[in-house]
Amino acid sequence: MSTAETVLELADVVFRRQGKEILHGVSLTVRAGEHWALLGPNGAGKSTLLGFCGALTHPTTGTVRVLGGTLGRVELQALRRDIGHVDPRHPLRSPLSIEDVVLTGLTGSVDTPPRWHPTAEQAAKAGELIRLLGLGGKAAERWPTLSQGERGRALIARALIGEPRLLLLDEPSTGLDVAAREQLLETVDLLTHSHPGLASILVTHHLEELPETTTHALLVSEGAVVAGGPIDQALTTATVSRAFGHPIRVARHDGRWSARAARRGAQVA
Numbered sequence: 695m696s697t698a699e700t701v702l703e704l705a706d707v708v709f710r711r712q713g714k715e716i717l718h719g720v721s722l723t724v725r726a727g728e729h730w731a732l733l734g735p736n737g738a739g740k741s742t743l744l745g746f747c748g749a750l751t752h753p754t755t756g757t758v759r760v761l762g763g764t765l766g767r768v769e770l771q772a773l774r775r776d777i778g779h780v781d782p783r784h785p786l787r788s789p790l791s792i793e794d795v796v797l798t799g800l801t802g803s804v805d806t807p808p809r810w811h812p813t814a815e816q817a818a819k820a821g822e823l824i825r826l827l828g829l830g831g832k833a834a835e836r837w838p839t840l841s842q843g844e845r846g847r848a849l850i851a852r853a854l855i856g857e858p859r860l861l862l863l864d865e866p867s868t869g870l871d872v873a874a875r876e877q878l879l880e881t882v883d884l885l886t887h888s889h890p891g892l893a894s895i896l897v898t899h900h901l902e903e904l905p906e907t908t909t910h911a912l913l914v915s916e917g918a919v920v921a922g923g924p925i926d927q928a929l930t931t932a933t934v935s936r937a938f939g940h941p942i943r944v945a946r947h948d949g950r951w952s953a954r955a956a957r958r959g960a961q962v963a
């Protein structure tokens with residue numbers, strides 16, 4: 695078992711809303727340096743789980759410890775500063791430049807607060823991250839003119855500028871064409887070298903959207919865990935077929951995952 699520091703711990707988490715039990719006792723431990731995929735069909739409970747990981751929601755019962763603080767006992771705002779949350783539905787309306795968007799990661803706001811100016815050090819850090827995320831030379835380009843892929847990478851830089859210990863990526867490849875998706879995945883893979891202690895959780899419906907550096911997976915269905923742990927054990931033809939309620943053949947080539955329907959007559963292991 696890894697001795698790396700525990701970044702996130704969900705213990706027997708139950709979540710009820712409007713008389714309906716949405717999560718039925720989910721447990722998960724994420725340690726520094728681990729890169730988790732959170733996978734499951736529509737309505738499985740992935741976004742609800744990510745809400746706990748991001749210190750946004752409290753469980754009905756069970757405990758959630760994020761970065762050493764137990765939800766319900768610590769100030770959520772303080773915890774959130776150490777969590778980088780990449781939301782593809784980032785609600786930006788004004789024409790900020792990439793540099794400005796990245797700097798809003800320091801103020802925790804969508805727009806630049808009035809009269810706020812970065813220090814030289816903060817501006818240099820933003821520039822460094824913009825280059826790391828493959829947007830060098832585009833720092834002054836404005837949000838409305840950016841492609842989906844560029845926005846996605848800018849949001850990762852925004853999430854990283856506060857030097858978080860936990861990075862949450864909510865369906866980061868949604869809406870990207872194949873080249874933009876591949877660039878984004880390559881960028882995520884690079885983070886294992888540039889930010890070695892960082893832990894991450896990436897939500898997706900598609901195995902093809904998993905970065906090669908994903909180390910662990912949690913497969914959920916109907917509010918319960920189907921499989922969880924090191925990725926090679928968690929993602930198999932049997933577990934993925936069970937989670938998605940359909941015979942699906944899972945394969946891994948050159949570090950990348952794929953899933954396709956098992957054809958009638960073919961045996962599913």
Ligand SMILES: Nc1ncnc2c1ncn2[C@@H]1O[C@H](COP(=O)(O)OP(=O)(O)OP(=O)(O)O)[C@@H](O)[C@H]1O
Nearest residue numbers: 711712714716734735736737738739740741742743
């Ligand atoms: N606040 C709420 N009140 C009532 N039901 C809710 C609430 N939040 C989520 N749900 C329900 O809980 C279930 C899980 O939702 P969740 O959004 O976590 O699933 P998901 O796996 O992220 O789905 P998708 O892949 O479609 O985004 C769904 O049936 C959803 O309708």
